[in-house]
Amino acid sequence: MMYIGLSCGFHDAGLSIVADTGNILFAAHSERYSKKKHDSNLCKELILEARSYFVNSNFELHYYEKPLLKALRQFRAGQKIGPLSVKQIVGADLYDMFGDRPIKTHVHHKTHAAAGFQTSPFTDATVVVIDAIGEMDCITIWDAWYDDKGYARYKKLWSKKYPNSIGMFYSAMTQCVGLKPMDEEYILMGMAAYGKPSYANRMASYYLQSIEDVEFRHNLHIGLEGNNFLSKADDMDIAASAQLVCETLIEKVMMRAKRIGHSKNLVYGGGVALNCLANRLLGKHFHNIWIMPNPGDAGNSLGAAALGYGKKINWHDAFLGTQIKGPYPVKEVINELTNNKMVGVASGRAEFGPRALGNRSLLADPRGPEIKDKVNEIKRRQKFRPFAPVILEEYVNEYFTMPRGWHDSRYMQVIATCRHPNLYPAIVHHDGTSRVQTVPKDGSGIRQLLEAWYKKTGCPMLLNTSLNIRGEPMVNDRSDADRFEKLYKLKVIS
Ligand SMILES: [Fe+2]
Numbered sequence: 223m224m225y226i227g228l229s230c231g232f233h234d235a236g237l238s239i240v241a242d243t244g245n246i247l248f249a250a251h252s253e254r255y256s257k258k259k260h261d262s263n264l265c266k267e268l269i270l271e272a273r274s275y276f277v278n279s280n281f282e283l284h285y286y287e288k289p290l291l292k293a294l295r296q297f298r299a300g301q302k303i304g305p306l307s308v309k310q311i312v313g314a315d316l317y318d319m320f321g322d323r324p325i326k327t328h329v330h331h332k333t334h335a336a337a338g339f340q341t342s343p344f345t346d347a348t349v350v351v352i353d354a355i356g357e358m359d360c361i362t363i364w365d366a367w368y369d370d371k372g373y374a375r376y377k378k379l380w381s382k383k384y385p386n387s388i389g390m391f392y393s394a395m396t397q398c399v400g401l402k403p404m405d406e407e408y409i410l411m412g413m414a415a416y417g418k419p420s421y422a423n424r425m426a427s428y429y430l431q432s433i434e435d436v437e438f439r440h441n442l443h444i445g446l447e448g449n450n451f452l453s454k455a456d457d458m459d460i461a462a463s464a465q466l467v468c469e470t471l472i473e474k475v476m477m478r479a480k481r482i483g484h485s486k487n488l489v490y491g492g493g494v495a496l497n498c499l500a501n502r503l504l505g506k507h508f509h510n511i512w513i514m515p516n517p518g519d520a521g522n523s524l525g526a527a528a529l530g531y532g533k534k535i536n537w538h539d540a541f542l543g544t545q546i547k548g549p550y551p552v553k554e555v556i557n558e559l560t561n562n563k564m565v566g567v568a569s570g571r572a573e574f575g576p577r578a579l580g581n582r583s584l585l586a587d588p589r590g591p592e593i594k595d596k597v598n599e600i601k602r603r604q605k606f607r608p609f610a611p612v613i614l615e616e617y618v619n620e621y622f623t624m625p626r627g628w629h630d631s632r633y634m635q636v637i638a639t640c641r642h643p644n645l646y647p648a649i650v651h652h653d654g655t656s657r658v659q660t661v662p663k664d665g666s667g668i669r670q671l672l673e674a675w676y677k678k679t680g681c682p683m684l685l686n687t688s689l690n691i692r693g694e695p696m697v698n699d700r701s702d703a704d705r706f707e708k709l710y711k712l713k714v715i716s
Pocket of ligand 1: 330353354355
């Protein structure tokens with residue numbers, strides 16, 4: 223038996239396949255195939271590739287939310303009502319390739335919880351889900367454990383319903399500074415380092431009924447209203463203020479989770495878990511933390527498949543998508559880095575999740591002042607945003623001070639303070655922090671590369687940013703890599 227999880231119809235469509243051994247056979251995003259960022263539809267090429275991972279025809283389909291419940295919320299909120307039929311949402315291509323069969327639907331926040339808990343190293347956990355919105359729930363806290371037959375069990379302990387949403391608040395503030403909501407929240411987070419949180423108190427008192435209970439006065443889903451006090455505010459100050467309000471609310475939820483949850487292990491999911499700046503605070507409340515590397519809605523395809531399978535999933539790493547065959551090109555990459563300081567890599571299976579972790583990466587020598595501009599000639603991103611470092615895990619404490627409770631950051635999920643910012647300015651933000659990726663002794667390609675780089679230079683880290691053509695999602699296959707090479711005249715090695 224195989225379990226196919228689907229998330230689509232709103233944004234960031236994804237498809238995951240879990241076998242009855244608990245192994246993840248495949249997990250990928252539509253956007254990487256269709257080249258449309260945040261593509262909400264399950265595109266044909268993705269489905270076709272997923273089909274190639276099938277070893278038999280005995281399978282179930284699982285969808286990441288309940289369309290009827292969602293439609294009820296849309297009706298109550300006076301919004302346009304989406305399709306009620308899950309078959310209509312997933313589209314005809316799926317049936318053409320898999321045949322017509324029923325699709326089991328799951329509650330949105332429960333799929334977030336399952337994507338986190340069933341991939342985590344824990345046997346029990348307090349699960350916190352914070353996103354913009356599922357069907358009705360915007361924040362949930364769960365107890366999760368395995369029963370004596372090994373099946374995952376979930377008990378919802380607390381929830382906040384629409385429109386009391388931390389995610390919607392952050393998206394509304396993203397829009398307020400002229401960025402694209404549901405897309406560019408990470409830029410708002412980066413801007414926070416340059417501002418002062420001078421509007422945080424006014425934001426909180428104007429928009430929130432209760433900080434303790436995360437209750438909003440306004441429905442920020444329909445946009446900001448009455449925010450005249452922000453009309454002349456500096457965008458950086460708005461970003462810093464929004465970040466502080468967001469962090470205050472997240473901490474209130476975490477404190478509640480600690481109070482009412484029965485486990486010391488935290489599993490955290492939902493799109494808000496991508497806020498790596500806020501994530502530094504989690505260790506104040508929990509000893510052990512797990513955030514699945516794809517905690518937003520695209521990762522929910524894995525959550526839906528996990529609920530279908532029911533038991534613990536064998537989690538190894540996030541390299542679960544399209545395969546570019548061949549050994550990791552360590553020697554060639556080192557040569558390019560030595561000669562040109564910068565190189566593209568497209569090797570092995572593509573990352574599941576928003577971050578390039580070494581298999582679809584643009585890598586550079588992080589030492590010295592000139593490298594940031596060199597990488598930015600290609601990336602052309604806002605000058606104020608730094609790039610991220612990828613480092614051999616055993617050296618992380620020599621180069622960075624990790625936040626309390628965090629011993630590693632294998633999927634770039636938290637910021638750490640750089641101990642030598644003057645030596646590595648390209649990977650350090652204005653506030654002295656870096657969004658660090660630590661690589662354990664796991665035999666992966668990026669591990670082998672970092673070991674060789676360290677041996678040659680004495681530097682255990684590289685600059686790592688996603689390999690993508692501007693305006694497009696990350697490179698997926700070799701033909702994307704060829705287009706990249708041609709356009710930017712930068713070697714991409716497979
Ligand atoms: Fe969600």
